[in-house]
Amino acid sequence: MxxxxxxxxxxxxxxxxxxxxxxxxxxxxxxxxxxxxxxDFYTRVLGLRLVKKTVNQDDPTVYHLFYADExxxxxxxxxxxxxxxxxxxxxxAGMVHTVTFRVASEDALAFWEERxxxxxxxxxxxxxxxxxxxxxxxGLELAASSVAxxxxxxxxxxxxxxxxxxxxxxxxAFSSDPERSRRLLEDVLGFSSTGSADWEVxxxxxxxxxxxxxxxxxxxxxxxxxxxxxxxxxxxEEHEAWQRRVTEAGMHATPVIDRFWFRxxxxxxxxxxxxxxxxxxxxxxxxxxxxxxxxxxxxxxxxEHLRDRVERVLTPLPxxxxxxxx
Numbered sequence: 001m002x003x004x005x006x007x008x009x010x011x012x013x014x015x016x017x018x019x020x021x022x023x024x025x026x027x028x029x030x031x032x033x034x035x036x037x038x039x040d041f042y043t044r045v046l047g048l049r050l051v052k053k054t055v056n057q058d059d060p061t062v063y064h065l066f067y068a069d070e071x072x073x074x075x076x077x078x079x080x081x082x083x084x085x086x087x088x089x090x091x092x093a094g095m096v097h098t099v100t101f102r103v104a105s106e107d108a109l110a111f112w113e114e115r116x117x118x119x120x121x122x123x124x125x126x127x128x129x130x131x132x133x134x135x136x137x138x139g140l141e142l143a144a145s146s147v148a149x150x151x152x153x154x155x156x157x158x159x160x161x162x163x164x165x166x167x168x169x170x171x172x173a174f175s176s177d178p179e180r181s182r183r184l185l186e187d188v189l190g191f192s193s194t195g196s197a198d199w200e201v202x203x204x205x206x207x208x209x210x211x212x213x214x215x216x217x218x219x220x221x222x223x224x225x226x227x228x229x230x231x232x233x234x235x236x237e238e239h240e241a242w243q244r245r246v247t248e249a250g251m252h253a254t255p256v257i258d259r260f261w262f263r264x265x266x267x268x269x270x271x272x273x274x275x276x277x278x279x280x281x282x283x284x285x286x287x288x289x290x291x292x293x294x295x296x297x298x299x300x301x302x303x304e305h306l307r308d309r310v311e312r313v314l315t316p317l318p319x320x321x322x323x324x325x326x
Contacts, residue, residue, distance in 0.1 A: 020241060021190055022201050024149075024208035025168040026233035026262070026278040027066070027077035028099050030138055033086030033224035035063050035315050041135055042067045042078065043320035045119055047156035047164055050294035050320050052284050056081050057259060060299075060306050061313050069152035069167065072284035072293055074233050074262075075206050076152035076167035081228060084315065088137055092220020094272020096173045096227035097213070098131075098139035102166040104151065106144055111163045136225035143169045149206045157324060170209025171230050174220070175271035178212040184269055185210070188249045189232070201232060208232075212271065229266070231276035239263055242277050260300035261286060295319045 032038040042048050051072035056062040063082035066072070078099065091097035103109060109130045116123050116132055124131040130142040145166070152167035175181065178197040185191040191199035197212040210230075220226070234242050239256060243265045246253045253267040261284055265277040284293055287300075297314070299307055 020234075020238045020245075021203040022242075022277070023203035023233035023235070023280060024075055024201055024206040025171065026074040026231040026276070026280070027079055028096070028168070028171060028230050029079045029081065029228045029276075030099075031086060031089065031222065031224055031226055031228055032065075032080045032082050032136060033084060033088075034136065035065065035080075035082040035084070035317060037135055038065065038080055038082065039317055039320055045115070045121075047154055047159040048076075048078070049154040051077070052261070052288075052298060053294050053296065053317065054298050054300070055303065055306075055310055055314070057300065057303065060303055060310055063314055063317075066284070066294075069154045071152075071290070073152045073167070074278070074280050075149075075208075076154075076165070078168075082315075083224070086224040089223025089226035090137075090218075090221045091139070091174060091216075091226055092218060093174045093176050093215035094268075095220045095222075096171045096230055096273060098141055098172040099227065100141040100143050100169040100171065100209070102145040102147070102149075102151070102169045103142050103164075104144070104162055104166060108163040109142060109144055111159075112142055115159075134225065138225040138227070141169075145169055147207065167206075168208055170211065171227070172211045172213055173271065173273045174215035175212035175273075176215055178271060180270040181212070184246075184249060184251065188245060188251075203233070206233070229274035229276050231264070231278040233280055234277045236263070236279045236281055239265070239277065239279050246277070260302075295321075 043050050048067035049070055051068045052066040054064050056064045066077055066079045068077040112130055113123050113125055121132050128144045132140055134140055153161050153164045185199055191201045194200050199210045201208055243253055243256055246267055251267040253265050257264045263279045267275055269275050
């Protein structure tokens with residue numbers, strides 16, 4: 001990948017740290033060992049839209065699948081690297097263990113309790129929440145939410161819009177010492193404490209939650225059903241200033257990396273969770289008709305010369321909406 005090096009002088013005169021705000025969660029990237037099963041679960045069962053079928057830009061022989069709302073919006077985008085046949089992993093200290101999506105109401109939770117049970121998926125229901133795992137053991141949760149953020153909803157013939165998933169509510173990670181991360185989260189990234197190990201990050205348009213829990217015994221094991229990283233949303237204008245800010249805080253951040261659909265900065269926060277700061281744009285419509293997102297394998301221009309090679313090794317995947325009525 002080629003780091004972005006433009007605008008250094010302009011960036012130095014850019015937004016002040018105190019004015020900058022992250023716009024909640026941008027995306028959450030996970031690992032799967034079964035791309036066809038992954039597509040089936042996240043599109044057919046959970047009702048998300050496959051909005052980009054592409055490759056891992058650090059290992060282009062591996063799928064990178066993006067599921068989100070109808071528009072492919074940041075804030076609703078759960079993504080997966082596929083390592084075919086990967087063994088199931090286990091979340092431990094320094095890893096996200098639960099991804100929470102918003103729904104509109106307790107009625108929505110009742111709908112999902114019934115729908116997931118019909119798929120043979122064990123669920124745990126409590127007031128305001130429904131907990132379950134995806135087929136590879138990734139911890140998922142639905143939370144009845146009343147925040148004012150715009151609902152990020154995908155169309156699905158079996159799921160009424162008022163009952164559909166509405167984007168991310170937050171993520172929970174394991175940490176044996178959350179205090180190690182407090183200064184970074186609050187003083188550097190602008191998270192607001194809402195409890196002893198709980199925070200909210202809120203910008204102008206969206207917000208999201210981040211929390212730590214006591215880790216289980218034994219080290220975590222990356223693999224299928226685990227989270228690779230969580231990305232927080234930055235405006236394009238503030239992105240280079242964020243890179244400087246986290247670097248000056250000692251986080252050993254990467255340079256800005258151009259991922260074509262967004263730009264990224266990566267660093268590992270003090271409790272060990274891999275963070276990304278990703279821009280709100282250019283977006284998935286830059287190289288596909290928005291009406292046909294996710295139907296074809298799309299490679300960023302810098303990777304197009306690898307198409308013949310990667311198409312030979314990637315498992316063919318159907319268009320999840322191919323059987324829908326027009």
